[in-house]
Amino acid sequence: MPYRAEKPPLPESAEQLRARIPGWGADLDPADRPAVPRERLDPGASGAHWDLPEQQPERWPRERSIEHGRLTPVFGTSCPPKGLSGVVRRAAYARYSEGRAAHWLLLLAADRIDAVESHLASFGTLHPDNPITETGILGEPSARPLSSRFGVRRTDVVHQPLDPVIVAGPWVAAAVVGALVVRSGVRRARR
Amino acid sequence: MHAMVYRGPYKVRIEEKDIPPIEHPNDAIVRVTRAAICGSDLHLYHGMMPDTRVGMTFGHEFVGVVEQVGPSVERLQPGDRVMVPFNIYCGSCFFCARGLYSNCHNVNPNATAVGGIYGYSHTCGGYDGGQAEYVRVPFADVGPSPIPEWLEEDDAVLLTDALSTGYFGAQLADIVEGDVVVVFGAGPVGLFAARSAWLMGAGRVIVVDHLEYRLEKARTFAYAETVNFVEHDDVVVELKRLTDYLGADRVIDAVGAEADGNLLQHVTSAKLKLQGGSPVALNWAIDSVRKGGTVSVMGAYGPMFSAVKFGDAMNKGLTLRTNQAPVKRQWPRLLEHVRSGYLRPSDIVTHRIPLEHIAEGYHLFSSKLDGCIKPLIVPSAA
Ligand SMILES: [Zn+2]
Ligand SMILES: [Zn+2]
Numbered sequence: 380m381p382y383r384a385e386k387p388p389l390p391e392s393a394e395q396l397r398a399r400i401p402g403w404g405a406d407l408d409p410a411d412r413p414a415v416p417r418e419r420l421d422p423g424a425s426g427a428h429w430d431l432p433e434q435q436p437e438r439w440p441r442e443r444s445i446e447h448g449r450l451t452p453v454f455g456t457s458c459p460p461k462g463l464s465g466v467v468r469r470a471a472y473a474r475y476s477e478g479r480a481a482h483w484l485l486l487l488a489a490d491r492i493d494a495v496e497s498h499l500a501s502f503g504t505l506h507p508d509n510p511i512t513e514t515g516i517l518g519e520p521s522a523r524p525l526s527s528r529f530g531v532r533r534t535d536v537v538h539q540p541l542d543p544v545i546v547a548g549p550w551v552a553a554a555v556v557g558a559l560v561v562r563s564g565v566r567r568a569r570r
Numbered sequence: 571m572h573a574m575v576y577r578g579p580y581k582v583r584i585e586e587k588d589i590p591p592i593e594h595p596n597d598a599i600v601r602v603t604r605a606a607i608c609g610s611d612l613h614l615y616h617g618m619m620p621d622t623r624v625g626m627t628f629g630h631e632f633v634g635v636v637e638q639v640g641p642s643v644e645r646l647q648p649g650d651r652v653m654v655p656f657n658i659y660c661g662s663c664f665f666c667a668r669g670l671y672s673n674c675h676n677v678n679p680n681a682t683a684v685g686g687i688y689g690y691s692h693t694c695g696g697y698d699g700g701q702a703e704y705v706r707v708p709f710a711d712v713g714p715s716p717i718p719e720w721l722e723e724d725d726a727v728l729l730t731d732a733l734s735t736g737y738f739g740a741q742l743a744d745i746v747e748g749d750v751v752v753v754f755g756a757g758p759v760g761l762f763a764a765r766s767a768w769l770m771g772a773g774r775v776i777v778v779d780h781l782e783y784r785l786e787k788a789r790t791f792a793y794a795e796t797v798n799f800v801e802h803d804d805v806v807v808e809l810k811r812l813t814d815y816l817g818a819d820r821v822i823d824a825v826g827a828e829a830d831g832n833l834l835q836h837v838t839s840a841k842l843k844l845q846g847g848s849p850v851a852l853n854w855a856i857d858s859v860r861k862g863g864t865v866s867v868m869g870a871y872g873p874m875f876s877a878v879k880f881g882d883a884m885n886k887g888l889t890l891r892t893n894q895a896p897v898k899r900q901w902p903r904l905l906e907h908v909r910s911g912y913l914r915p916s917d918i919v920t921h922r923i924p925l926e927h928i929a930e931g932y933h934l935f936s937s938k939l940d941g942c943i944k945p946l947i948v949p950s951a952a
Contacts, residue, residue, distance in 0.1 A: 380814055380815060380816070381814070381816040381817075381860070386748075386816070387813070387814035387816060389748055389750075389773040389774060390774065391773070393747065393748075393771075396768070396773070399793065400768045400793045401911065401912045401913065402769050402907060402910065402912030402913065403768050403771070404747070404768075404769070404771045405910075405912060406766075406769045406770045406771075406903070407747055407771040409744075411903070412741050412770070412903070413741065413899045413900045413902070413903050414669055414741075414896070414899050417669070418668045418669065418670070419668065419669065420667055420668055421668075421669070422661075422662060422666075425659075425661030425662065425666055425667075425671070425712050426645060426661055426711050426712045427660060427661030427662040427666070427711065427712050428642075428644065429662055430662060431662065431676075432596065432660050432662065432676055432709070433594065433595055433596075435593050435594040436593070441679055442679070442680065442692075443679035443680060444679065444680055444681050444682055446681075446682040447679060447682055450679055451675070451676050451677055451678060451679045452594075452660065452676050452677075453593075453658075453660065453676060453677050453686075453709070454677065454678070454679045454680075454695060454696060455686070455692070455695045455696030455697035455698070456593060456696065456697075457623070457625070457626050457627070457692075457696050457697060457698040458623035458625045458692075458696070468621065468692075472680070477681055477682060477683050477873060480874065480875070483872075483873055483874045484874075486620035486621040486693070487620045489621070490617060490620065490621065490623070493578075493623055493624045494577075494578030494579065494617075494624055496624075497577065497578065497624040497625070498577075498578065501577075506585070508577055508578075508583075509583075512583065512929060513577050513581035513582060513583045513929055514580050514929065514933060515582075515929035515931070515932050515933030515934070516933060517929075517930060518927070518929075518930025518931075518933055519933070519939070521940075522930075522933075522934050522937075522939035522940040522942075523939060523940045523941075524939060527937075527938065527939040527940055527941070528937075528939075531781075531782050531783075532782070532798065532800040532801065533780050533781050533782075533800065533938070534780050534799075534800055535938070539937065542580060542937075546579065546580045546581065
């Protein structure tokens with residue numbers, strides 16, 4: 380009890396633990412743990428044979444945090460910004476630092492726009508999005524769907540029904556927008 | 571080549587992509603022979619990580635064979651079998667020069683707060699990842715290491731993140747002999763953190779989760795006592811009871827941003843994306859550790875604010891130690907432990923999924939079906 384000075388006794392001694400658990404105490408001495416001492420300046424240790432890495436060519440204007448003083452020497456080239464989501468992303472980077480909630484909320488908004496834009500764009504390709512195969516639910520039958528979820532106490536089953544809502548949301552929205560566009564087109568044609 | 575591609579929240583598919591080119595003189599192109607889905611990939615899959623773009627290939631745990639190297643690469647040659655840390659890092663910036671490989675300043679223009687990570691959104695640099703047949707590996711002379719002759723590929727791939735991160739979590743906790751250690755989360759990282767706590771001389775290790783099959787693994791693989799938080803009105807009180815009302819000396823948060831256990835916190839973060847992460851596990855950690863104790867956090871959180879009980883942390887005089895694991899720095903010691911037989915990383919692998927079926931793999935892992943703990947991904951050309 381912490382109401383007195385002694386630490387509560389442990390159920391097992393060091394000898395018992397060493398006998399029961401492979402490797403118990405192998406890294407008892409902090410000096411045997413990696414990175415001891417911490418933050419030791421040792422530039423040669425990493426294998427880098429440069430002081431500053433060469434600059435990777437910038438093949439399109441690379442968006443970057445305004446907390447950076449320059450474009451980093453190396454960067455990822457996956458998925459350049461495109462469409463309306465790209466405009467929002469560029470604005471989020473150009474205007475707000477990482478310290479501002481607006482930066483992250485705009486990027487999250489751009490992610491949602493990107494998903495809708497990309498789904499719509501995919502219908503003009505030979506490889507349209509398929510929510511059945513892409514959500515992986517076809518794997519359910521072989522994954523013990525009922526015994527994995529029910530009869531065991533797990534808390535996430537409570538909110539798992541929200542998942543299809545999140546997946547279907549953009550599709551429902553797109554269908555509604557599509558229906559409105561068609562309806563207004565039909566009305567215009569009638570006039 | 572075939573590559574996994576993100577198509578929006580809860581949706582991924584396989585697409586035909588170009589084999590990535592060399593973009594920098596110290597790049598290598600690696601043909602992936604084994605990859606994995608990490609719990610933190612689920613934050614991307616669920617659309618929680620800001621600037622996750624449709625079309626990106628995920629995957630930061632992979633091993634493979636060097637296919638091509640850039641002109642300045644000195645230490646690798648085509649044909650070398652390599653394991654690649656999940657961190658992309660230059661080796662020479664202010665942070666890398668001091669061993670903080672996960673905090674590199676030269677690889678991520680999108681954010682200064684995080685380093686570079688393969689296949690982990692633009693917030694982590696905009697690099698395509700290894701759930702594909704080929705992947706671009708920057709700074710080939712710094713990150714990748716040859717896979718030792720004696721090490722199985724299934725074990726090597728777990729050293730690229732899960733085991734290194736789990737061990738790092740225990741390391742951050744500054745465990746001394748006889749410490750009572752609580753680990754929140756019995757996923758791959760939590761299981762490895764619990765195992766590592768013993769290596770560092772813990773006197774008791776208690777693992778908390780709500781998935782009974784994972785707690786079973788915590789008992790058999792990690793030799794831990796377990797607490798299923800669903801079975802208790804208040805898990806903090808239960809942990810106090812188990813520690814004679816002192817609290818644990820060290821608590822490790824191996825859950826991160828999608829913690830369950832408080833529906834409001836989970837829904838506002840994981841479903842409505844209003845928080846950088848549901849801090850349920852972190853708040854439990856703060857409340858269940860003893861005064862003056864240490865809370866170690868290597869569960870992944872997003873860059874947005876989270877509702878953390880900071881007052882309790884302050885009043886209790888806690889030390890909060892956090893970071894992403896600087897993977898390669900962990901390797902020499904961890905390889906010794908694997909070789910000594912102290913632990914076999916692949917013991918936690920439950921599923922081996924062909925790359926072509928990765929959508930089913932994500933669903934299975936995300937919904938925690940079929941006893942899934944760690945799914946590996948096997949490209950057809952592997
Ligand atoms: Zn990971
Ligand atoms: Zn660096």
